[in-house]
Amino acid sequence: MKPDLRAALSNRPLVGDGAMATYLYQLGLPVGVSFEEFNLLKPDVIAEVHRQYAAAGAEIIETNTYSAQHNKLSRYGLEKKTEVINAAGVAIARNAVGPEAYVVGSIGAVRGGAGKNIRTATVKRDFEEQIGVLLASGVDGLILETFFDLEELSLALSIIRKKSDIAVICQFAVEDPSRTRDGIPLPEAFRRLKAEGADVIGLNCRSGPAGILRALETIPKDIGLPLSVFPNAGIPDYVDGHVVYSATPEYFGASALRFANAGARLIGGCCGTTPEHIAEISKALRDYMPPAQEEATKESAHPAVEVAVEPTAAEAFDDGTPVITEPSIVDLVRERHTVIVELDPPRDLDIRKFMAGAQALKDAKADALTMADNSLAVTRMSNLALAALLKERVGIRxxxxxxxxxxxxIGTQSHMMGFDALGIDHVLAVTGDPAKFGDLPGSSSVYDLTSFEIIRMIKQLNEGIAFSGKPLKQKAKFVIGAAFNPNVKHLDKAIQRLERKIAAGADYIMTQPVYDPVLIERIADMTKHLSIPIFLGIFPLASGRNAEYLHNEVPGIQLSDSVLGRMSGLEGGAGRAEGVRIAEELLDVAMEHFNGIYLMTPFLAYDMTVSLTEYVRSKSKTTSGV
Incomplete structure (x- = not known):
């Protein structure tokens, strides 16, 4: 007979299971439906998923009931089946894995990631109904997962504690690694949940292993409860019409050891994970022994943090209103090495560091400053507003x-008309990451246009024709860029896609970062027939953890074994210095083949891209463009 779940977690790290919904999607089941209804419609499929996770080594199996609440099921007309769906979820899991594994009832937040205005009385009703059914069905424990706010998680926990002394796992989903969405510091939130009766506290979803580990390291070692982690398999991407996740099972195995060393006692997977990911976690933890105390202390002394760079004085900003004149970026790059630098818009209302970085990059003679449009579907300040400020205060394109x-x-044409009115004429057209994977997952992804169509439509504005086909009173003057990811298995197919963007009207190309000199040369050879210039992407690495994160969790980025090896274990100043050295070596190769250079700034550490911009300028004096 297996021990009580609390006792099991106090002895050693246990292996949790992986994703249900995204794995069902990978198996070919449709999106836009209630996956919990499959407890009634396709019980054999759900049972087989449970069996696969158990066979992979999962010791804790979650029921397929995450969204099986009255309010959520009502979207599909299933609210009257709430009880039967939850009861079926427990029975399927129990019958599939038998007595060897722990079966825990999965409960998600009623309000969810978008923070919708759902009355507390409704939330309480839904929790009481679902919790009552799961308890009556004989689960070994309950897992409250993907909660954004402490208030809602505390409400669910209080309802459980009024009904039962069963083991309860509480997990937050956080975007900021230090606090919940309602602004509570994680250590404080964890302590409050402990006082309210939680048995295990942790984190899941929203981030891959790197982000979850960064958040876990903010939790004091004396919290006094087992910790749990269920990360996503990196950041999702669209590939050939399908959503895919980039983090490999092997990366999850290596991450499991880091989690265990950081104090985690329950380790599984969330969105994008599969039985293969869980098998690697199980393999890594099979004979796990905690590190010596001094080694654990040494490890915790170097948490992954964003690079802190002091901004320059505000007086460095220009007081006048400089005017950006021709030539365009395309004109410049045909004559000499030309540098575009990406600087992320802030996620809050403080623009001082951003503007200081912009001034420093202008002083280093960057030719343009580029800003993403809520990249990774994470909400940031409008790049339209920042673009206007750059022109007004800094005088950089x-x-x-x-x-x-x-x-x-409607919104896209209005947006472009605003850019034209402000004289902001250089743009990069991109598809954009799906909203459901960002910091407001309840928001909608519009996608009225593809990246090909938006290029054509913006080009149409240059002809003085609105999206509707009606004539405008004057012509726009947009110089339109297109994105290109060369870090793919079949580069020839990626170039064919690129040719379609050129045919749609793209004026220049900006690539994802490249970390392999051989690939740079291959890109140059395979794109030499193209009629428009390419700006090759270079992204300096900030640390060993940053390198691992980009390689394993971010779509479109691959690092060579050599680069990963050189960055391994480096943090702080040593990591940034080595990252700049690697970038300089890549620039030496890139500048032989491309006049266009596209530098990306990590964590607003603009001193790194300032140094690299200056490096390009110094090399340009002795290196002729191609």
Whole structure:
């Protein structure tokens, strides 16, 4: 007979299971439906998923009941089946894995990631109904997962504690690694949940292993409860019409050891994970022994943090209103090495560091400053507003990304007309990451346009024709860029896609970062027939953890074994210095083949891209463009 779940967790790290909904999607089941209804419609499929996770080594199996609440099921007309769906979820899991594994009832937040205005009485009703059914069905424990706010998680926990002394796992989903969405510091939130009766406290979803580990390291070692982690398999991407996740099972195995060393006692997977990911976690933890105390202390002394760079004085900003004149970026790059630098818009209302970085990059003679359009579907300040400020205060050319995700046809044309009125004429057209994977997952992804169509439509504005086909009173003057990811298995197919963007009207190309000199040379050879210039992407690495994160969790980025090896274990100043050295070596190769250089700034550490911009300028004096 297996021990009580609390006792098991106090002895050693246990292996949790992986994703249900995204794994069902990978198996070919449709999106836009209630996956919990499959407890009634396709019980054999749900049972087989449970069996696969158990066979992979999962010791804790979650029921397929995450969204099986009255309010959520009502979207599909299933609210009257709430009880039967939850009871079926427990029975399927129990019958599939038998007495060897722990079966825990999965309960998600009623309000969810978008923070919708659902009355507390409704939330309480839904929790009481679902919790009552799960308890009556004989689960070994309950897991409250993907909660954004402490208030809602505390409400669910209080309802459980009034009904039962069963083991309860509480997990937050956080975007900021230090606090919940309602602003409570994680250590404080964890202590409050402990006082309210939680048995295990942890984190899941929203981030891959790197982000979850960063958040876990903010939790004091004396919290006094087992910790749990269920990360996503990196950041999702669209590939050939399908959503895919980039983090490999092997990376999850290596991450499991880091989690265990950081104090986690329950380790599983969330969105994008599969039985293969869980098998690697199980393998890594099979004979796990905690590190010596001094080694654990040494490890915790170096948490992954964003690079802190002191901004320059505000007096460095220009007081006048400089005017950006021709030539365009395309004109410049045909004559000499030309540098575009990406600087992320802030996620809050403080623009001082951003503007200081912009001034420093202008002083280093960057040719343009580019800003993403809520990249990774994470809400940031409008790049339209920042582009206007760059022109007014700094006098550097702004280059704004335009994503298809957030605006319909009306909003997109209105947005472009605003850019034209402000004289911001350089843009990069991108598809945009799906909204459901960002910091407001309840928001909608619009996608009225593809990246090909938005290029054509913006080009149409240059002809003085509105999206509707009606004539405008004057012509726009947009110089339109297109994105290119060369870090793919079949580069020839990626170039064919690129040719379609050129045919749609793209004036220049900006690539994802490349970390392999051989690939740089291959890109140059395979794109030499193209008629428009390419700006090759270089992203300096900030640390060993940053390198691992980019390689394993971010779509479109691959690091060579050599780069990963050189960055391994480096943090702080040593990591940034080595990252700059690697970038300089890549620039030496890139500048032999491309006049266009696209530098990306990590964590607003603009001193790194300032140094690299100056490096390009110094090399340009002795290196002729191609």
């Amino acid at each position: 702004p280059l704004a990304h335009i994503a298809c995700r957030d605006r319909n046809l």
